[in-house]
Amino acid sequence: MLEVVELSSFYKNLDQSDQGNDSECGHFNIFKIEDLVLPKYRKASYTRRSFYKITLVSGQSMIHYTDRDIEVDGSAIVFTNPSIQYHWETISERQTGYMCIFTDTFFRKFGNIKDYSVFQSKDEAVLPLLPEQVLTYESLFEKMCTELEGNYKFKYDLLQCLLMEVIHEAQKTVPLMESPLSNSNAAERIATTFTELMERQFPIELTYQVIKFNSPAAFAAQLNIHVNHLNKALKAIKGFTTSQLINERILQEAKILLKGTNWTIAQIAFSLGFGEANHFSAFFKSMAKITAKTYRKLSKD
Known part of the structure; x- marks a missing residue:
């Protein structure tokens, strides 16, 4: 914990x-x-x-x-x-x-x-x-x-x-986000609900805690909309695709767990919804341009 x-x-x-x-x-x-x-x-x-x-x-x-x-x-x-x-x-x-x-x-x-x-x-x-x-x-x-x-x-x-x-x-000093859509209320609601749904999965505090939604299809199914509709709304409001937003948030949590816990790579992979530790390792290296083991070592030094 x-x-x-x-x-x-x-x-x-x-x-x-x-x-x-x-x-x-x-x-x-x-x-x-x-x-x-x-x-x-x-x-x-x-x-x-x-x-x-x-x-x-x-x-x-x-x-x-x-x-x-x-x-x-x-x-x-x-x-x-x-x-x-x-x-x-x-x-x-x-x-x-x-x-x-x-x-x-x-x-x-x-x-x-x-x-x-x-x-x-x-x-x-x-x-x-x-x-x-x-x-x-x-x-x-x-x-x-x-x-x-x-x-x-x-x-x-x-x-x-x-x-x-x-x-x-x-x-009052935080700039308001201007929506790129003239009629974007629906897109904003989708983006807000998506963010809330994703953030409810974090922080991960126990090794047996596993995130439920880690793919565009999983989020779209939960929100009861087509995955293309979800992607369009997020791209318009946040400027990134659904996959990009999910991957960045999972990477952020992975860094937190690697830096703040002594959990094994396999335990972290399991909590973040990866079926195999090597799949997580490949994901982390692709996103962070460094291996998970090296990141952990550098953060501890």
Whole structure:
């Protein structure tokens, strides 16, 4: 099973005796980064958290995902979710800002938090900020700190609204995807349903977990449409064929498993729906231009 950092471990790592603020609507807490005592030498490990985190940070850092590295040099706001493994490497000694953590339950009043692209895409999860944007976010985080310490009867309702405002401020900076079709509502619905169906299969956490849909025909059958119709919709909305999207997502998960687990190649192949390990090895080499064994070795070095 892949390692998951629970809230109790998170507070222990921060040397915090206070286990945060729980209410009927879930867990919420906020910290000033400069007030935290972080261990100077931390073993690089790719883990998932059991909670969501929004970090407003100024300084130099590197966020290592299992399939890419993203540098923060200056000010940025960073969104992380429980589905994605990552390791945060602090580079500059001085780090300032705020860190807010919360559980899925805390956000449920506003719907499904996974619907917001800042929590879906790694490309949109790390947003560099201009000085005026930093001031806007600082004001919101400072208000959350104040309200959390207060005794207002409905403070958690207010905190939910402030958290929602932070997310919307970020979402406003994410470019809207323009559809290449003038009458594309149906195609967009197909593309959205396809993506949701594919992402529900991940992350893979157990060796006996096997993805069910790994071919255009399997997805088309589940969506009850012709495979050509599915391919046309995805090509129009996402710019890639069904096979390309499936293969890229399977490759991404393969890299995560090779880098983040000690599972055998055969176990990974089985979980990703390959009948034979050699079929997976051929797929990986074709897509990544490197063998699975070599990729794993390089990622461990």
